[in-house]
Amino acid sequence: MSLAIILGGLVIGILFGLALQRGRLCFNSAIRDPLIFKDYTLIKAVFMAIAVSMIGFAIMGFAGFVPAPKPFMPIAQLVGGFVFGMGMVLAAACASGVTYKTGEGIMVAFVGLLGLALGGFTAKSGALMGAKDYLQNLVKVNGLTWIGVLDTTPVTGNLLLYLIVMMLAGVVFTALMTWKFMLPAFKEWRAAEQGGFVDIFFKKGWPWWMTGIIVAIINISAWAVGASVTAAEVVPYNYPLGITGGWIAILSGFTTGTADALASLPWLAWVVMGLIFGSFVGAKGAGEYKMSSPKTGKPIMLAFIGGLMLGVGAVFSAGCNITNLLSGIPLLSVGSLTFTVFCFLGVWFMAYLIFKVLDKSEILE
Amino acid sequence: MPAHKTLQKLGKMKPGQVLKVISDYKAATESTPRYVAKTKHKFLGIEDDEDNDGWAMYFEVVK
Numbered sequence: 001m002s003l004a005i006i007l008g009g010l011v012i013g014i015l016f017g018l019a020l021q022r023g024r025l026c027f028n029s030a031i032r033d034p035l036i037f038k039d040y041t042l043i044k045a046v047f048m049a050i051a052v053s054m055i056g057f058a059i060m061g062f063a064g065f066v067p068a069p070k071p072f073m074p075i076a077q078l079v080g081g082f083v084f085g086m087g088m089v090l091a092a093a094c095a096s097g098v099t100y101k102t103g104e105g106i107m108v109a110f111v112g113l114l115g116l117a118l119g120g121f122t123a124k125s126g127a128l129m130g131a132k133d134y135l136q137n138l139v140k141v142n143g144l145t146w147i148g149v150l151d152t153t154p155v156t157g158n159l160l161l162y163l164i165v166m167m168l169a170g171v172v173f174t175a176l177m178t179w180k181f182m183l184p185a186f187k188e189w190r191a192a193e194q195g196g197f198v199d200i201f202f203k204k205g206w207p208w209w210m211t212g213i214i215v216a217i218i219n220i221s222a223w224a225v226g227a228s229v230t231a232a233e234v235v236p237y238n239y240p241l242g243i244t245g246g247w248i249a250i251l252s253g254f255t256t257g258t259a260d261a262l263a264s265l266p267w268l269a270w271v272v273m274g275l276i277f278g279s280f281v282g283a284k285g286a287g288e289y290k291m292s293s294p295k296t297g298k299p300i301m302l303a304f305i306g307g308l309m310l311g312v313g314a315v316f317s318a319g320c321n322i323t324n325l326l327s328g329i330p331l332l333s334v335g336s337l338t339f340t341v342f343c344f345l346g347v348w349f350m351a352y353l354i355f356k357v358l359d360k361s362e363i364l365e
Numbered sequence: 366m367p368a369h370k371t372l373q374k375l376g377k378m379k380p381g382q383v384l385k386v387i388s389d390y391k392a393a394t395e396s397t398p399r400y401v402a403k404t405k406h407k408f409l410g411i412e413d414d415e416d417n418d419g420w421a422m423y424f425e426v427v428k
Contacts, residue, residue: 024396037400037403290419355369362370
């Protein structure tokens with residue numbers, strides 16, 4: 001039983017949950033809104049978080065710490081990403097979304113969370129494990145990045161080029177997001193905002209650029225703290241900031257483990273538990289906490305099915321939205337980009353089907 | 366998904382009419398006005414709605 005894992009995981013998780021709740025950062029909304037509502041507010045927060053994270057990872061890399069980029073498994077990431085995206089619309093939330101919304105009291109999100117854990121466990125160790133292995137191994141290139149397969153061999157490898165490209169991409173992307181989008185938004189916000197520190201951080205919803213930057217800082221902190229603490233946990237793609245792996249570990253630890261399950265939970269399990277608590281604190285502090293349920297039963301059933309799809313999609317892809325977008329893309333993983341593309345397509349397909357073709361948006365929560 | 370239904374309802378109402386949308390999810394009271402801002406309709410404001418333990422948003426139809 002490691003106190004470092006428990007405390008470190010909880011602190012990162014609580015901060016992350018607080019940021020997600022205050023920032024209303026649900027990736028389902030972020031990806032869906034440009035298509036259905038022509039609104040780009042949340043996707044800008046996501047892009048800002050990715051851009052700043054890139055710089056953070058580059059700095060970590062130059063300081064000597066280079067995590068393994070997620071492998072390129074195009075078939076698994078195509079299927080997994082698309083299924084994950086569709087599931088996001090049905091559950092009205094992504095993996096981090098069902099987690100932080102549970103903390104807000106949204107019971108439909110809790111149902112989605114149960115689906116996430118069950119679907120994930122099934123794909124990782126149960127009936128769909130064979131399908132997962134098959135899809136992943138059809139085409140698999142470990143360490144494939146924008147500059148080719150990462151080779152960290154000193155002198156003859158391409159580590160320096162990799163880190164330079166990462167830093168350049170991060171700086172350019174951050175500069176673009178800052179000058180073109182954040183500065184005008186910041187000026188407008190500054191002129192209109194009358195509140196004090198407590199008001200801005202704990203009573204009102206955060207502006208997108210604040211959310212993006214803070215999430216990036218938490219992301220890098222998770223790596224700084226988590227990677228050193230969890231060196232003993234040899235699960236290479238359970239990155240220190242993640243969701244699905246945490247819930248799968250809690251589910252399997254208690255249902256199939258032994259009486260000391262709590263003591264032997266991995267880092268991510270503490271992160272996700274902290275996440276719910278952090279979101280709860282954020283909601284409660286702003287007077288937004290309410291145990292709520294939908295008026296009809298359809299959203300509940302769809303949230304469960306969506307959750308199952310989130311879990312299966314995430315495990316097939318070796319990562320959910322958080323690990324792939326916030327860590328995988330900054331690490332220049334081509335596999336994470338693949339997941340992301342098909343995740344977006346899955347969201348847009350299902351959202352377009354339900355909102356426009358069927359005109360039945362009321363079946364979602 | 367009240368936001369989409371809100372936009373559809375506004376599209377079917379007459380100019381000058383006001384639509385009251387009740388929500389018990391604070392985040393929805395921030396995103397719905399943002400979506401409506403993309404249309405011609407006006408966001409009139411928001412107030413606490415104690416009867417429904419939430420908030421009431423008001424939108425005016427503009428053609």
